[in-house]
Amino acid sequence: MKSEIEIKIRGYHADHFKHVNHARYLEFLEEARWNYFEDLNLIEMLFHPKSIFLAVFNIKINYRRSAVAGDTLRIETALNRVEKRKVIFSQKIYSKSSDKMVCDAEITNVLINTENKELIKINQEILEIWPELQKYYDTYK
Amino acid sequence: MKSEIEIKIRGYHADHFKHVNHARYLEFLEEARWNYFEDLNLIEMLFHPKSIFLAVFNIKINYRRSAVAGDTLRIETALNRVEKRKVIFSQKIYSKSSDKMVCDAEITNVLINTENKELIKINQEILEIWPELQKYYDTYK
Amino acid sequence: MKSEIEIKIRGYHADHFKHVNHARYLEFLEEARWNYFEDLNLIEMLFHPKSIFLAVFNIKINYRRSAVAGDTLRIETALNRVEKRKVIFSQKIYSKSSDKMVCDAEITNVLINTENKELIKINQEILEIWPELQKYYDTYK
């Protein structure tokens, strides 16, 4: 499954050089992951009832083209792979008008228990609520 | 007492028009109030032990001149007045090079109990730890 | 005309106290004003062709209730009044679930020429492209 959102760039997203600042893109990517979670109903079905949150553990991001105020960005979010304690997303940001890639990123998350702050191992219960994970989990094993 | 900090403006503070964006100034002003609290040792002496925090209730801010990357801002923070449940700060931002005023703001805070989230009335205990408040409190009464 | 947008609050919008930070609301309000401008087609019809931008000159904002991650905010933007060189907006933020007011703000903008950075007086040409302004301008005169 690939989740998509669009974000219109405003003057306040841009910096001194009139480009979207590199830190701001991480907010756009986080917004896009929340939309992915909502598309799969994970907030209501998994995160809240099981006291889980996904913490960002590692980010690799390439800035390929600049985007400026007035552009609309299309952000694609998809699972990339899964490890025992990690969920790795691939995210791509395109300029909607040119369809050219602005950024691509690999975001590694770990599952953390909101009560005791401990890492959670991906288990059967999680895989059932988030079946998308299963496919990647099988490959991992 | 007047507390002062300096902040050097970077490209990432500015927006599309190369000016510091109006939302970013509120972060600068908050930073300056935290420095005021530290100058008076209020975090250790009042906020943590008494489970108090100051929540922003009202902001009035005038943007008088623009500031750009490379400028250094000097921010002055002082009490303006005190009411039964409110502490009102006056904050002024100057460009350090020109000494001209960039912004001035009046920030009204309410004291909130971090445990039960209820408003706190300024009382004798608070006035003793934050004697600066006393002078303004007397005027108010 | 009243322009409306909705914004879903995420964890990254909130601060240490789990509330949306007061500076972040100014970004939400700016986003809502851009939507107002788009609803009236002002960016294409007025701002770009006439080299005009609206700079924030003064903000008055009241924080009435806190909003937390998961809430959806509804933001209403409408003209409040017009002066010779100023356009004043009234903006209200509601929690969508409770329909209670979270913030209300009065934002005063000045029209600035993007070429020479000088203030622009509201004139007949501007009033024709932005007829909404006319009604308030008449009251002002």
Add this chain to the structure above:
Amino acid sequence: MKSEIEIKIRGYHADHFKHVNHARYLEFLEEARWNYFEDLNLIEMLFHPKSIFLAVFNIKINYRRSAVAGDTLRIETALNRVEKRKVIFSQKIYSKSSDKMVCDAEITNVLINTENKELIKINQEILEIWPELQKYYDTYK
């Protein structure tokens, strides 16, 4: 040369989970790089007179521990390596109280001509103004 700055974490730096949000760290790292440039006088000696700016091309960042409001962060910035058109920094963020690493990042910058937006190849003139670069440049060749 290793440049160091300290940043005190405030409530507005933290997010819903009371941790500094991952996007905010990129602002801290950018602030630290600006300090590095200032330590070497590069803004006045190289960037402005030669119309150069360093654009972020790639970021790899590992989040190792969380940091919360009240912590002071120490950020170390040093050159890591140099390529024909790239300057790669290594940055490390430590909690000052525990001296434990909070984040480490590798930031790849490209030199861009602010006039024509074209990439700049590192040349003799640049190496003379930024001698630190020479050592790494020699290794690269």
